[in-house]
Amino acid sequence: MNAAWSAWKPLRPALRLTPATLAELLDGGQAFRWYADAAGVWTGQWDRHLARLRLDPAGDLMWSAPAALAAGTEPALRTYLGLDVTFAAHVDALPWRSDTHLATCLGAFPGLRLLRQPFGETLLGFLCSATKQIVQIKQMLALLAERHGEPLATGLTARTLPSWTTLAARSEADLRACLLGFRARYIHETARFLAAHPGWLEETEALPYTEAKARLCLLPGVGEKVADCVLLFGAGRLEAFPVDVWIVKTMARRYGLEGWSPAQIAHFGRTHFGAHAGLAQQYLFAWERRHGGR
DNA sequence: TGACAGGGGGTGT
DNA sequence: ACACCCCCTGTC
Numbered sequence: 534m535n536a537a538w539s540a541w542k543p544l545r546p547a548l549r550l551t552p553a554t555l556a557e558l559l560d561g562g563q564a565f566r567w568y569a570d571a572a573g574v575w576t577g578q579w580d581r582h583l584a585r586l587r588l589d590p591a592g593d594l595m596w597s598a599p600a601a602l603a604a605g606t607e608p609a610l611r612t613y614l615g616l617d618v619t620f621a622a623h624v625d626a627l628p629w630r631s632d633t634h635l636a637t638c639l640g641a642f643p644g645l646r647l648l649r650q651p652f653g654e655t656l657l658g659f660l661c662s663a664t665k666q667i668v669q670i671k672q673m674l675a676l677l678a679e680r681h682g683e684p685l686a687t688g689l690t691a692r693t694l695p696s697w698t699t700l701a702a703r704s705e706a707d708l709r710a711c712l713l714g715f716r717a718r719y720i721h722e723t724a725r726f727l728a729a730h731p732g733w734l735e736e737t738e739a740l741p742y743t744e745a746k747a748r749l750c751l752l753p754g755v756g757e758k759v760a761d762c763v764l765l766f767g768a769g770r771l772e773a774f775p776v777d778v779w780i781v782k783t784m785a786r787r788y789g790l791e792g793w794s795p796a797q798i799a800h801f802g803r804t805h806f807g808a809h810a811g812l813a814q815q816y817l818f819a820w821e822r823r824h825g826g827r
Numbered sequence: 828t829g830a831c832a833g834g835g836g837g838t839g840t
Numbered sequence: 841a842c843a844c845c846c847c848c849t850g851t852c
Contacts, residue, residue: 716845
């Protein structure tokens with residue numbers, strides 16, 4: 534039995550989105566703990582927060598939270614949704630004036646932005662992501678929270694994701710039982726490394742992009758793609774440009790880069806899109822997910 | 828309705 | 841290049 538939810542309130546400052554952009558933002562591969570109901574109400578979790586989001590008729594984002602937690606939810610949402618980040622200016626600085634495909638992608642998902650998720654949780658999510666689709670990653674994280682997380686608050690059934698400390702105390706078999714497959718060993722070994730190096734993750738988050746990425750790549754199961762996702766979705770590093778199979782496909786088709794390696798595509802992306810290449814990547818990725826194969 | 832391939836947002840060797 | 845795990849999805 535869940536406690537009562539607070540009344541719906543508009544987000545301040547306001548965030549005006551289309552339903553398609555909201556779906557892409559919450560369930561488009563940045564985060565893996567949001568679920569929509571038939572009425573278009575999204576329920577999701579991050580850190581020790583639980584919230585509902587919906588668009589009012591004008592398209593402005595409204596939020597609600599369990600009454601006992603609601604006081605802390607609004608500032609947390611502002612951080613999580615990056616309301617202090619000038620995404621409109623960053624988008625305008627992308628080369629859409631000379632890149633018609635990019636202009637099309639920007640127009641299809643107006644207001645799309647990058648989430649600022651908890652760093653450690655983002656790492657866990659993307660350690661689960663290898664050769665998995667979003668629906669399966671969500672299932673893994675739901676099982677990890679259900680079996681190894683902590684109750685969010687008394688009276689709530691929702692649970693947090695397990696901390697890295699908790700994960701380090703679990704057996705690889707316990708993790709494997711959460712549908713992790715071969716990823717269980719990576720998560721187990723990463724958890725043990727982090728347990729043996731207190732503060733390592735926090736120091737990594739604070740480092741400049743290149744150094745932070747190099748450090749993340751030291752973790753078992755973390756290569757360039759996962760490291761870039763963690764930095765882009767969990768640390769606000771808009772210069773990170775993750776290259777996965779979708780981006781390889783869309784860059785080959787739309788930018789004539791057939792046969793290019795992921796490293797070559799990453800270099801092209803940084804050069805072509807500039808300092809906020811990761812933001813461009815998210816729009817291209819959203820477009821490819823929607824129109825892929827056509 | 829139920830079984831059966833096929834392939835999946837990568838990394839490590 | 842290929843193994844790593846095993847669940848989702850489409851198909852018959």
